[in-house]
Amino acid sequence: MPAPAPHKNHKVLGRLSLPERTFVADALRTETVGGVLLLAAAIAALIWANTPIRESYESVRDFHVGPAALGLDLSIEHWAADGLLAVFFFVAGIELKREMVAGDLKDPRAAALPVVAALCGMAVPALVYTLVSVTGGGSLAGWAVPTATDIAFALAVLAVIGTSLPSALRAFLLTLAVVDDLFAILIIAVFFTENLNFAALGGAAVGLAVFWLLLHRGVRGWYVYVPLALVIWGLMYNSGVHATIAGVAMGLMLRCTTRKDEGEQRSPGERIEHLVRPLSAGLAVPLFALFSAGVAVSGGALGEVFTRPETLGVVLGLVVGKAVGIFGGTWLTARFTRASLSDDLAWPDVFAVSSLAGIGFTVSLLIGELAFDGDQALTDEVKAAVLMGSLIAAVLSGVLLKIRNAKYRRLCEDEERDEDLDGIPDIYEQDNPAYHLRMAEIHERKAAEHRRLAEVTGGASEGNDGPA
Structure with a gap:
């Protein structure tokens, strides 16, 4: 009787494929710039x-504009939260679609890690908030506030501290944030939707069906899709469902696979994401932050952040819950799938990135506004707690990552080294016999040049030392 085949061991957070590494590098470059603007x-x-x-800030933030007849007489703050963030979630929808059809989420086994890590990274902060609030007699309405991760802000922190984080860890953080965004969207849709207007919701559904049909038929032209998207957004807003859901739905409808038989170099989703991402990262999200992060901060207010159960729950949820949840989810996935961590990394690296995910700025502020709508004082206190928790998480992760920065720098240098100058990093060619032949030729050529140089130098020395 033959022995059973051993379970094939695979690596957690191993090296990315070259195409995936290139895509991640391009995406993170834009996110980093957007994160600096957000900061x-x-x-x-x-x-x-x-x-x-301060009064001028409040006047601008609370100034109303828009057609009241269409139910869109909104304050500048609401236009930023409901309108501009729809662009952010549209890009998130495209990212999610790409991950599902061409990225890490396509393979169920590979998808298990970021999905489990993201779920644990949302469940544990919610549990921490709930325990703190129940113990202190606070409101449970804000349980979802510390569940979100702000990838742009996290990458801005990386840019500031100058950590040469390996591409595998950056990709893990990016994929984690995409899955995190998906569940945050579901939380907003399910738990923060009241008083549904079924007529408007039906109109939005019809608009989305038309949007999908036009895409399916290959209709092109921004002048077709932009007006239709605005109509869908307006109907979704008036339906009672948060308007950002419209952005996600349209992003998920875009095709993110290329048709090689038609000579496509990039899919429609990639092309549109390339066009819209700078608008999202450079305008929509920073403007949302400008009109949402403006809370009065004083010594007394900061003290209340650590004494009131709702705000303390938010801070501990972001700082402790996120780190423990994501790290624990990653470790459990590796443990029960018989996977081992990449040889280049250690578990403290995973914990450092997990703590970085505690920066929950944009979506956390949005959920805080939704959770405590009608109580402006508590809303401002929760916003201050989000800012404080994100700051503590940023400092903690920065210190942890800085300790390992020398190791990360060596890994990045190895990933970038291209001694044969063929445009492909050497680390991706080590199993190619042709690569070793080229390298042997290069080394032989360099050795010959050194010998010639030594001969010339030696001959010149002998000539100088001889008789005049």
Whole structure:
């Protein structure tokens, strides 16, 4: 009787394929720039809201504009949260679709890691918030506030501290954030939808069906899709479902696979994401931060963050819950799938990235506004807690990552080295016999040049030392 085949061991957070590495690098480059703008907008909002010109901030934020007849007479703050963030979630929808059809989420076994890590990274912060609130007699309405991760802000922190994080860890963080966004969207749709207007919801559904049909028929032209998208967004807003859901739905409808028989170099989803992502990262999200992060911060207010159960639950959920949840989910996945961590990394690296995911800025602020709608004082306190929790998570992860920065720098240098100058990093060619032949030729050529140089130098020395 033959022995049973051993379970094939696979690596957790192993090296990416070259195409996936290139895609991740391009995506993260834009996210990093957007994160720096987001950070600048948040700082500007805090300065504006804590200076003698605070009244001007409130006047601009609360100024109403829009057609009242269409139910869209909204404040600037609401336009930023419901309108501009729809662009952000549209890009998130495209990212999710790409991950499902061409990325890490396509393979169920590979998808298990980020999905389980993201679920644990949302469940544990919600549990931490609930325990703190129940113990302190606070409101449970904010349980979802610490469940979100802000990938742009997290990458901005990486850019500031200059950590050369390996591409595998960056890809894990990006995929984790995409899955995190999906569940955050579901939370918003399920738990923060009240008083449904079924006529408007039906109209939005019809609009989405038309949107899909036009895409399926290959109709092109921004002048067709942009007006239709605005109509769908307006109907979704008036339906009672959060308007950002419209952005996600349209993003998920885009095709993210290429048709090689038609000579496509990039899918429609990739082309549109390339066009819209700068608008999302460079305008939509920073403006949302500008009009959402402006809370009055004083010594007394910061003290209340650590004494009120709702705000303390948010801080502990982001700082402790996120790190423990994501790290625990990753370890459990590796444990029960008989996987081992990549040889280049250690479990402290995973914990450092898990703590970085505790930066829950954009979506956490949005959920905080939804959870405590009608109580402006508590909303502002929860926003201050989100800012404080995100700051603590950023500092903690920055210190942890800085400790290993020398190791990360060596890994990045190995990933970038291209001694044969063929445009492909050497680390991706080590199993190719042709690569070793080229390298042997290069080394022989360099050795010959060194010998010639030594001969010339030696001959010149002998000539100089001889008699005149």
